[in-house]
Amino acid sequence: MKPHLPEEERNPQLPARAQPPLQRRASHHHRQFEVMGAHPDGNGTAFTVWAPNARNVGVIGSFNQWNCQPLHRLDDGSGRWGGFIAGARPGQCYKYRIQDMHGHWMDKADPYAFRMEHPPGTASQIWDLSHEWGDQEWMRTRWQRQAHDQPMSIYEVHLGSWQREEDGRFLNYRDIAQRLATHCQNLGFTHVELMPIAEHPFYGSWGYQLTGYFAPTSRYGTPQDLMVFVDTLHQRGIGVILDWVPSHFPSDPHALARFDGTALYEHEDPRLGFHPEWNSLIFNYGRYEVRDFLISNALFWLEKYHFDGLRVDAVASMLYLDYGRRHGEWIPNAHGGNQNHDAVRFLQDLNTTVYAQFPDVHMIAEESTAWPAVSRPVHHGGLGFGMKWNMGWMNDTLRYVSRPHIFRHWHGDDIRFSAVYAFDENFILPLSHDEVVYGKGSLLGRQPGDEWQRFAGLRNLFGLMWGHPGKKLLFMGGEFGQLAEWHHEGTLHWHLWARPYHAGIARWVSDLNAAYRRLPALHVHDFDGQGFSWLPCERHEPTVLTFLRRAGPADAQVVVICNLTPEPRHALKVAMPAPGTWHEVLNSDAAVYGGSGVGNLGRVQATPHGLGGWPASAVVTVPPLGTVILCNETIQTIAPNQGEAHARQ
Template sequence: MKPHLQQEEKSTPSIQRGDLQVHRRASHHHRQFEVMGAHCTEKGTWFTVWAPTARNVGVIGSFNHWNSQPLQRVDDGSGRWSGFIAGVRSGDCYKFRIQNAWGHWMDKADPYAFRMEPAPGTASQVWDLSHHWTDQEWMQTRWQRQAHTAPISIYEVHLGSWQREEDGRFLNYRELANRLATHCHNMGFTHVELMPVTEHPFYGSWGYQTTGYYAPTSRYGTPQDLMAFVDTLHQQGIGVFLDWVPSHFPADPHALARFDGTALYEHEDPRRGFHPEWNSLIFNYGRYEVRDFLISNALFWLEKYHFDGLRVDAVASMLYLDYARRQGEWIPNQHGGRENHDAVRFLQDLNTTVYSHFPDVHMIAEESTAWPAVSRPVEWGGLGFGMKWNMGWMNDTLRYMSRPHFYRHWHNDDVRFSMVYAFHENFILPLSHDEVVYGKGSMIGKQPGDEWQRFAGLRNLYGYMWSHPGKKLLFMGCEFGQLDEWHHDRTLDWHLWARPYHAGLARWVADLNAAYRGLNALHCTDFDGHGFSWLPCERHETTVLTFLRRGRSEQDMAVVICNMTPEPRHALRVAMPEPGTWHEILNSDAAFYGGSGVGNMGRVHATAHPVGGWPASALVTVPPLGTVILSSRPLSNQEVPHARQ
């Protein structure tokens, strides 16, 4: 969501179908970046732009002293203008000078530009995207690393505020890559998700007000620097998702808005074409040129930059014609309803096209309503996404965790309700940037109680999250307990790592990631209802959550117990799936993490004492505000390198 306001190697995956190249030729309209915009040759550059109602179109730039050189209308009814200008080289700045149907002249940035000049400039730059990739091992094994049965733990990052130079200057993509890869490797995250890095003139929009859809922001370097960023993370075994915004665009006069003097990319009627919540314009998904522009853009980032998936922002705002509108401010569809059928068809075409080209990537929906089958195949009537953010889980869980401990007894439905619908979609559990801005406080600040209780409560929240079905996403700074709200104009408070509670929290997140990867029961059935069961206790406790996670085999099981109050529970009899020794893999109350050291001495013994229809049970000590994870098999030090009971 937004704030208010050598030769290029193809990224075709190793598991591509044999007819992939035939398919690409047949769907050339989804590869507009190959013909539109500016394309260098040895003698100059070809320019092509879509401006169907323009009287005249020319190119101005640093190569002609910003005096227009005319383009010719392409005689095929497409509305395109094209021409070759000798001597124009990579790095030269340019714009299109367009005369609209009423004779007014406008200077516009190229919608397909591969690079934009640094802000506050708004010109496009001719650019060659050649890069020598060295991530072949990652690309060949990506289908395994990103399978729905694989562990996927995502670290969400805003590059400009994750780390900076000491004087406040931005780091380059390459510098960020080395630091970020090391951090994610140490913390055990499998993926990074970048908040939008497409060019945006207003830094405070965090990238969600995009003007350069094909250009990575020049704040952090060149396109090749961003390619090296992805390359570096891939070499370290870390995937990279890109936050992508096809839902709306800003009304900046140099960009897409009324590009040829008419509503070309947006709707003419503001009831369809203007977004009141974000003061921006809405794409006209009923126009095939606009669909081609956006679908081509998705393929562009996946192919040219080797991104491993796209997180599609604000899908709900696309699906509903009345989104953020009052009565009379929107136009119903032809059936009198509020569903945007053009947007539905666009999303289905987008996902079908992306997966036909790159079957091993992920298309991820940020969709905040109960729209059905978001992450189900198009042929089943779904939207075709691979995964969806579970916003309901996030809202319910944070509301519950923010309550004083005493009152949680009466609100246990908030923390249990997610299991009613947990397998309706392929869910990611997000604790994202949206939850630590605009007065919402930091993640640690949401916890009630004194300092010890707040850190124990946050460890407990993460323990519950990492053991709950669904892939994981955590915003930067939350892994070590950033005290202040996130702000895009300042870096994270890395000095907090020197404080014991913060360092202990970070160790807990690292060990959760290790256990999540090491225990198949915690990840391989994230989207399978067979993989979860509530476990009863002999003495029912509304503030103690007990559940079973199953893997693919009957021997692969984990029991999770979460105590949501500061009072420890001693000798709590918990139902178990079978008798025998169960190993205490993780305990959030271990002193190693900053806890009080209450636990089970590394193991519990389940006996054939049935409880609630289960064949066995065990007496378990559950620590205050603690999560305990028990496994039917022990994990090695390599699987959980820092685990302490």
């Protein structure tokens, strides 16, 4: 394991806890949205577009009956074209008409448009982004709320399939905001993460094939409606993270592909510029105009929409030149390797720039390989992200819990290995949308056994996840044990809440979030090994996990015990960090969650009889497929019905 770094060395972009951040403006080239695109004033609209290899460029729109009005090439050598068109007003549609060097004319949407036509329309719209925000208190205290030693429990949402109108129509951003804020407050989530909402022509891409990088999808309303969405959640104490896609873009002819007749945003050579897995194009990160476009886009969402962080999609596909390619389909770098040095530079510049302007946000990498130092500072050789999804934990854990119970005895490494590297990066534990699609089944459906065992197994999975070091992320539907895997064309099966077992899952998630937020031991050292230790048992139990979570010396300590088989463990002697009374603050087998009621009568007594080098030990009853969380201080009751769990002999 790597040595543990102090907080400021692990991520110096984080603000000091003693004072709020001072936001600094980046240099103008990282704020292209201020000059590029369409900017209306009282008399008309100024248009600016980058098309360095075009022969002619003009604007067509509803304000000129779609007759082309020419733009002029700016004389600053930038390759930009610009002009002012009187009478062009906010809300009106337009496109750029571009003649390439061979004389061919193309109609292109504006890469910097603030709004796009509702699909299947592809035109851009002039738009004014003014909005009166009401989230000043959230923004003033965000640096405290989002510090790495604070709890972070993320609810991942696809807006089009979370809820809809009764007739199947999409809800407006504003309507979703009220419902979603109430739902997250009731269940105790600290953040919402939105799957991509920048405009995308194909709804079935889930937003990962973007054509309008600066335009929120009009499926759910206007840009101001989205601002109200974020504003509402902030005023209800909930952060909002945006899933952001700088790794690839679709080849739709109206969008970025061969924008001026040449490979402007992508590479000319398909071995560099085409992604075979996703049938999409890859940005040319070696071109500074492309880097400026993407970094400006990141700053745009954080500034104009007050998002609290960006989850950067498919980072691994950016870092490796041979990602998803067979031999002969890629070009090695100058040193003969498969690392994409231009992408590394872009990611480092991206994170450095974002944290310089917004030190209180989160930059999160979805990175699925062993690339080192993803969430370490750039000046230490890292990529500069604040956090990284722990895909290894996810894969190992889901593989383990999908096994029949009788076979788990021989696969303990799957469930324990994550502790070996848990603090090499600043990890988020993700149970995301990717784990409940394409025939994988739902989280509940992966559990083996009969109906009772499947629900107990899902509660056990969540108990282990919330006890394990790392911030938490759960995709919508998991919080109440949706039976079917997710599909974007429907909505969550909300009627399941009327069934006791499903309601029990929701109560368990709510109580886990309450404990996670209330007990510093469960979140202060999520990224630091001093907050975690394995605890030995008197007899070796490969299917029982017992570990300690701790915070500061004045804070309560927490012991988490997970039984991964359907047989209860009676009189299990477990090492404890200190003698005294340990309160059973949570038990997944309590009747209120749908459990069988096996437990410890609310407490266990640790005696000064050492075990395995620890100063004390206790005899504990661990329920079947159950998680027990013990705390050595009396705290306000987290779950009022915990007294229903008793020691059944």
